[in-house]
Amino acid sequence: MSKIRTSVALGLTALGMTMTPAMAEEWRFNNFLPETRPETAQMEQFVEEVNAALGGETSLKLYSGGSLGLPNTDTLRFLPKGAVEMSLMWANYLGRDAPALSSVVVQGTIGSIEEFEQVIPTVREIYQEEFTDWGVSSVGYVAIPMLSVSVFCRDEPVRTLEDLKSKKLRVWARDQVETFTRLGIAAQIVPQEEMYVAMKTGVVDCALYPALYAHTVSLQEVAKYASYLYPMASGPYVIGVATDRWEATDESVKATITKAADDLWDRTNQYEKDLQLELDARQTLADGGVIWGEDFSDEDRALVVSSMTETWAQLAEEAGGNAPAYRERVLKALGR
Structure with a gap:
């Protein structure tokens, strides 16, 4: 009996060891920008804030500089299919699959901070509408400097x-x-x-x-x-998640990501020092x-x-x- 109990105990221990990591869900966050870019530093802070607030049950891991080998021009293809859980997107790179996106803001046609601040809310609305049609939810934004x-x-x-x-x-x-x-x-x-x-x-x-x-x-x-x-x-970078995944995500996790994303936008949507x-x-x-x-x-x-x-x-x-x-x-x- 002791051998059986020992075997069962060892089996349960082994099972626990294999199950524990599986219980902690990791979201891979694809970032095509180099690690040296200031926007990447801002996204690293975003990830840290989300992970600290969630306490480990769900966590984000940032992969920068195209390290996952996912072309930024293919985001609308790989993100809805679940190749990664989250990805940075930039509309101007997505014109092959979504031509309407590449003509929302043509770089150089807006030449002042005042004009840019006027138009940002409209651009964000358009992005949200267009990405929704592709099965992608816009869960955050990162402003690009003037x-x-x-x-x-x-x-x-x-x-x-x-x-x-x-x-x-x-x-x-x-x-x-x-x-x-x-x-x-x-x-x-x-x-x-x-x-x-x-x-x-x-x-x-x-x-x-x-x-x-x-x-x-x-x-x-x-x-x-x-x-x-x-x-x-330029129009802002967008943080996207496949819509079906986002809708299935626990509300507390969504609220945490949204709060950190709002803070990320507030930090980057500043142009006085440009x-x-x-x-x-x-x-x-x-x-x-x-x-x-x-x-x-x-x-x-x-x-x-x-x-x-x-x-x-x-x-x-x-x-x-x-x-x-x-x-x-x-x-x-x-x-x-």
């Missing part, structure tokens, strides 16, 4: 659109390809993770990139010259060897903005469906 986009070049300074016409320019979204093509400039999409090698090997001569984030991808190692081109406001952050970033890059030239002229900047405005209308018309209506809602919010 960025200053510069042209980084490898071999020689470029400070005019005319000079840029003789260069191969790296951009990150289709609306930028269309915008610069209108201006007679050869632009091609190069993913962020491939940009360093593309610049180093001469696949592209110059790269469009915000100075604020340039050090996070070591751009100063492959670009010797830089000049500011235009201001850029100009100083930009100047500090330029100084850091200059210390790393980048030579900052004169800004592109006001005339060149106006041409870029005009071209972007034409691109916005074009993309909305091409996308069809809800896209034209979304654009009209954003324009109305802007008072245009």
